[in-house]
Amino acid sequence: xxxxxEEENIRIAFGKAVKSLRQEKNISQEKLxxxxxxxxxxxxxxxxxxxxxxxxxxxKIGSALDIDPTDLIAATKAHLKEE
Numbered sequence: 001x002x003x004x005x006e007e008e009n010i011r012i013a014f015g016k017a018v019k020s021l022r023q024e025k026n027i028s029q030e031k032l033x034x035x036x037x038x039x040x041x042x043x044x045x046x047x048x049x050x051x052x053x054x055x056x057x058x059x060k061i062g063s064a065l066d067i068d069p070t071d072l073i074a075a076t077k078a079h080l081k082e083e
Contacts, residue, residue: 007052009080010052010076011049011050011051012079013049013082014046014049014076014079015046015047015048015049016047016049016076016079017072017078017079018032018043018046018061018065018072019047020075020079021065021067021072021075022047022065025065027064027065029043029044029047032064032065035063035064035065036060036061036064037060038057038061058072058073
């Protein structure tokens with residue numbers, strides 16, 4: 001079994017954070033994408049840890065979820081500790 005790189009771990013943790021925060025607010029991927037002015041398939045790729053989010057995307061998602069981007073980073077760090 002291949003070990004995941006640090007970058008992969010961060011992408012996966014960020015995706016889990018986005019998904020859990022989105023679900024807490026009862027927002028679909030489609031609505032989050034609309035609010036963040038992003039494509040729904042891109043949200044899916046982020047949530048699955050396939051794509052990394054740029055700083056701009058981090059801010060867009062934070063705004064769409066009505067949270068500070070630093071809270072999104074804190075949630076990502078919490079998911080990293082779970083692994």
